[in-house]
Amino acid sequence: MTAVASDVPTGRIEITDLGVVFGRDDRRVEAVRRFTLMTTPGEFVALLGPSGCGKTSVLNAVAGFVPPAAGHVVLDGEPVTEPGADRGMVFQQHSLFPWKTVLANVEFGLKMRGIGARARTAQARAYLDLVGLSGFEGAYPGELSGGMQQRVGIARVLVNRPRVMLMDEPFGALDAQTRLAMQELLLGVWREVRTTVLFVTHDIDEAIFLADRVAIMTARPGQVRDLIPVKLARPRPAEIIATAEFMALKARVLAQVREESGRAWAAPRP
Amino acid sequence: MATTPLVRAEAARTATVAPLRLTAWRRPALRALSIGLFLLAWQVATQWDLDLYVRFQNIPSPGDVLAEAIELFGSRAFYVHILASLERIWLGFAIATALGVGLGLLIGWFALVEDILLPTIELLRPIPAVAWVPISIMLWPTERSSIVFITTLGAFFPIVLNTIHGVEAIDRQLVRAAMSLGARRAAIFREVVLPGALPSIVTGLSVGMGVSWICLISAEMISGQFGIGYFTWVAYGIVKYPQIVVGMLTIGVLGMLSSLAVRAIGARFMPWLPRRDKAGA
Numbered sequence: 001m002t003a004v005a006s007d008v009p010t011g012r013i014e015i016t017d018l019g020v021v022f023g024r025d026d027r028r029v030e031a032v033r034r035f036t037l038m039t040t041p042g043e044f045v046a047l048l049g050p051s052g053c054g055k056t057s058v059l060n061a062v063a064g065f066v067p068p069a070a071g072h073v074v075l076d077g078e079p080v081t082e083p084g085a086d087r088g089m090v091f092q093q094h095s096l097f098p099w100k101t102v103l104a105n106v107e108f109g110l111k112m113r114g115i116g117a118r119a120r121t122a123q124a125r126a127y128l129d130l131v132g133l134s135g136f137e138g139a140y141p142g143e144l145s146g147g148m149q150q151r152v153g154i155a156r157v158l159v160n161r162p163r164v165m166l167m168d169e170p171f172g173a174l175d176a177q178t179r180l181a182m183q184e185l186l187l188g189v190w191r192e193v194r195t196t197v198l199f200v201t202h203d204i205d206e207a208i209f210l211a212d213r214v215a216i217m218t219a220r221p222g223q224v225r226d227l228i229p230v231k232l233a234r235p236r237p238a239e240i241i242a243t244a245e246f247m248a249l250k251a252r253v254l255a256q257v258r259e260e261s262g263r264a265w266a267a268p269r270p
Numbered sequence: 271m272a273t274t275p276l277v278r279a280e281a282a283r284t285a286t287v288a289p290l291r292l293t294a295w296r297r298p299a300l301r302a303l304s305i306g307l308f309l310l311a312w313q314v315a316t317q318w319d320l321d322l323y324v325r326f327q328n329i330p331s332p333g334d335v336l337a338e339a340i341e342l343f344g345s346r347a348f349y350v351h352i353l354a355s356l357e358r359i360w361l362g363f364a365i366a367t368a369l370g371v372g373l374g375l376l377i378g379w380f381a382l383v384e385d386i387l388l389p390t391i392e393l394l395r396p397i398p399a400v401a402w403v404p405i406s407i408m409l410w411p412t413e414r415s416s417i418v419f420i421t422t423l424g425a426f427f428p429i430v431l432n433t434i435h436g437v438e439a440i441d442r443q444l445v446r447a448a449m450s451l452g453a454r455r456a457a458i459f460r461e462v463v464l465p466g467a468l469p470s471i472v473t474g475l476s477v478g479m480g481v482s483w484i485c486l487i488s489a490e491m492i493s494g495q496f497g498i499g500y501f502t503w504v505a506y507g508i509v510k511y512p513q514i515v516v517g518m519l520t521i522g523v524l525g526m527l528s529s530l531a532v533r534a535i536g537a538r539f540m541p542w543l544p545r546r547d548k549a550g551a
Contacts, residue, residue, distance in 0.1 A: 063450050085452030095447045099465040099542045108461070112452035140542040160451065 009041035010076050011163040011196030013062065019070030019221075020057040031057040033221035035071070042194040046207035048253065049217030050261040055200040058222070059166050062198060063089050075163055085109050088157030089166040093173045095153060096141035102128065102152050103137035109160040127155040130189055147178040151185065158193050167199045171206070183209055184238055191235065204253050205241055208232075216256050219264035226256055330512040335519070338512035352520065354496035355486060358414070359528065362421025363482050370426050370478065371471055374433025379463060384434075391430060399424040399485040403492050417489045417497070424485030425478035432474025436467030469543065472536030479532045483525040498524070 020032040031054040039045050047055045060066045062073050064083040073080040075087065088109070089095075096105050103124055110120035128134055131151040141149055150170055157165050170186075171179040183206060190197060201207050207214045211230055218225045230249060232240060240246055309332055314320075316331035330338070342348040376383045377391075399420050410416035440463055448462050490499030502517030537543070 063446070065446055065449070083446070083449035085450070087450060089447065089450040091443055091447065094441070095443050097444060097447075097462065097465070099468070099540070108448070108453075109451040112454075112457055142542060142544070156451065166450075 011039070011041040011043075012076050013037070013039045013164060013196060013198065014074040015058070015062065015071070016074070017071035018058065018061055018068050018073060020054065020061055020066060021069040022057075030069075030221040032061070033070075033223055035217075035223045037215055037224055037227075039196050039198070042196055044190065044197045044199065044210060044212045046211035046214045047198065047200045047217060048202065048204065048207045048214050048257065049222060050219055050257065050264040051202055052264060053217045053220050053260065054222030055202075055217060056168055059089070059168050059198060059200050062164065063087050063166055085112065085160040086163045087166060088160055088162040088164075089168065090150070090153045090157055090170045092169045093146065093149070096149055096156070098141050100140075101137065102133065102139050102141070102144070105141065105152055106156045106159055108156060113160075123159055124155070127159045128152075130158070130192060131155045131185065145178075146174050147182055150174070150182060154186065154189065158189070158195070161193075162195055164196045164198060167197060169200055169202070172201070172203075179206070180238060186210065187234070187236060204250055204257060208246060208249050208253065209236060209241055214253060216253060217260070219260045225260065228253060328511060330515055334512045335515045338510075339516045339519075342513070342516055348501070351496055351498050351501040352524070355490065355498040356524070358418050358421055358486055358490075358497065359482060359524075362418045362486070363425050363479060363528075365418070366422045366425035366429055366478060366482065367475060369422075370429030370474065371433050374430045374471070374474075375437060375463070375467070377430070378434045378437025378467070379459065388434075391427070395427045395431070399481075400488040400492070403489055406489075407493055413493060413495060417486065417494060420489040421482045421486045425482035428477040428481055429471070429474040432470045432477070433467060436470025436474075437463055439470065440466040468536075468540055472533070472540065475536065476529055476532050479529050480525065483521070483528070487521055 015035060015037045018032055018035040022029040022031055035058055047058060049055050061068050062080060064080050064087065103121065106124035106128055107120045110123060128137065131154055133148060133151055141152065171182045174182060187210065199210060208230055214228045214230060215224050216226045216228065217223065232245060313332050315326045316329050320326045373387060377387055402420055402423055406416040406419050410419055444462055444466065445458055448458050453461060487499035490497035491503040494500035498517055498520055502514055505513035505517060
């Protein structure tokens with residue numbers, strides 16, 4: 001798959017003192033406050049934290065869906081001002097276009113760039129092959145299982161060769177077996193297509209298994225509490241989660257996450 | 271409309287677990303029996319001239335109606351009425367579709383258009399189309415145009431409101447997904463809003479077709495000189511009672527066929543939706 005691998009190292013995200021706010025006046029909710037995180041090109045970073053800590057808000061700010069109330073999001077030296085295909089998002093579920101076939105879903109970004117029908121079909125097929133969905137080109141999303149839909153979602157983003165792939169709990173709605181298979185598949189795909197990945201999850205195993213670094217977030221308003229490098233060798237087999245090294249990391253992460261969950265639990269709900 | 275086919279499909283799926291042969295003939299047979307019993311009750315009531323507060327003395331029997339139908343469908347004059355009605359339905363429905371879908375998309379997509387147009391639409395909507403007949407006769411120069419206007423009016427409101435609803439109910443996540451794949455506003459409208467609103471638009475068209483028949487027949491009865499509604503009303507005036515029933519049944523069949531046509535054409539444009547189960551259709 002050298003044809004689809006990126007040759008110039010891009011995907012340096014610089015998030016500085018980011019603040020994200022919802023609503024206004026007395027219904028104002030501060031989701032994220034003074035959030036700072038830098039990634040190197042091609043790095044896999046997991047954002048881990050209790051539910052409602054603002055993980056998704058950080059992702060939405062990088063995607064350009066919500067404007068920052070404070071701070072900056074800069075990608076490869078350019079400030080993020082609006083959504084774009086260089087920052088593709090994989091959502092938790094139900095984000096494929098139901099009225100488009102699998103192939104047309106994956107072709108969508110290429111079509112938006114004005115690439116001709118023949119070329120975009122060839123490229124889309126290559127990425128469908130990469131996620132193991134050759135033969136499903138003509139199916140509609142409603143005919144696929146949840147795991148297959150997520151694979152289409154990944155192919156649909158990667159075909160644009162984005163600088164960053166944003167993933168918002170992409171396997172959160174899948175059963176445990178499928179989730180594990182998807183995590184392995186994602187690592188396999190990522191080895192071929194070295195793009196920066198910002199991966200939001202509340203699953204500690206998932207974060208450690210996938211990422212180069214795990215950013216643990218505080219309870220809302222979320223900021224980075226700790227950045228833990230994961231020095232496990234790659235490629236990582238599924239069995240790695242039973243090793244002593246993995247367990248030690250997990251214990252360290254778990255202690256921090258539990259503390260923040262407790263804080264989120266005690267905090268008054270808006 | 272969105273939930274019933276699903277429920278039926280579910281029921282049909284579980285039914286296949288039960289002995290298949292039994293249900294395969296049972297349901298059509300029951301349905302045929304239902305119609306048979308209705309015809310029998312009609313025959314009995316008219317043959318014995320029942321007078322149970324409702325009076326059947328003047329009501330034609332099924333046999334009278336069948337004889338009249340054979341005669342009418344053998345004559346040219348009857349087709350003139352049918353064609354007149356079909357032309358008005360087609361014209362009125364086509365205009366209502368163009369206006370209703372066009373305005374509905376604009377109202378649903380642009381808040382400014384919504385503020386300018388929706389209050390007036392909401393104000394006029396509760397007025398039954400039949401109440402427009404006198405004004406319509408004053409407004410329009412010909413009988414044909416005034417009846418087409420009434421027919422258009424009837425179909426317009428369900429179509430425009432369902433289109434607006436379809437646009438406004440579009441999943442925001444799909445819009446975001448499109449944006450993060452590089453889609454601009456025009457592309458989002460074409461690739462996401464239009465197909466996303468289509469199921470709701472087709473529902474509106476289906477309802478609109480039904481309402482436009484009601485409006486057409488009412489308008490023809492009040493002010494027409496042609497058309498199946500006019501024919502049915504005149505049959506009463508000239509004491510040709512079997513013709514009334516033939517007229518009614520013709521209206522029913524034409525209305526049903528046009529609704530089926532709308533749904534079939536709609537389904538053709540929405541291949542991603544699960545097919546309706548035959549037993550439920």
